[in-house]
Amino acid sequence: MNANEAPPRPPERAWTVLAGYGRRPARLVVTRQGRTAWMLRTAAALVAWIGGTAATLAFTFDPFVASLPGMLGGAFAFRTWRGRYAVQSFRGECPACGAALLIKPGARIGLPHKLVCYACHHEPHLAAV
Numbered sequence: 001m002n003a004n005e006a007p008p009r010p011p012e013r014a015w016t017v018l019a020g021y022g023r024r025p026a027r028l029v030v031t032r033q034g035r036t037a038w039m040l041r042t043a044a045a046l047v048a049w050i051g052g053t054a055a056t057l058a059f060t061f062d063p064f065v066a067s068l069p070g071m072l073g074g075a076f077a078f079r080t081w082r083g084r085y086a087v088q089s090f091r092g093e094c095p096a097c098g099a100a101l102l103i104k105p106g107a108r109i110g111l112p113h114k115l116v117c118y119a120c121h122h123e124p125h126l127a128a129v
Helices: 037-059 065-081
Strands: 014-018 022-031 086-091 125-128
Touching: 014 086, 022 125, 037 065
Parallel strands: none
Antiparallel strands: 014 022, 014 125, 022 086
């Protein structure tokens, strides 16, 4: 990014979307993480993933036992890489049944973000512009 370029703005409008049911407006307040902070956080997750797997393998000498931190660390590193936005607040409803959907404040998400409705068990996603 040049010094002349403005940093990307967080999304202004959001919807919960479910195929076959349309979309409903949602209220989403997020802050976009800076590129440097996001890259450092992702690099730290990758180092922890590789280090944890290597340490488990070194102490147990068992590749099956080391596969557990390998899989969990890989999932954590992927979620960290996808989490470009920090949620300040969210209020939305399921397009199918109208039940309230939940994203905890402080959660790091990417957009679009898959949600789960615990009332009707559909999986709408959060889309933003």
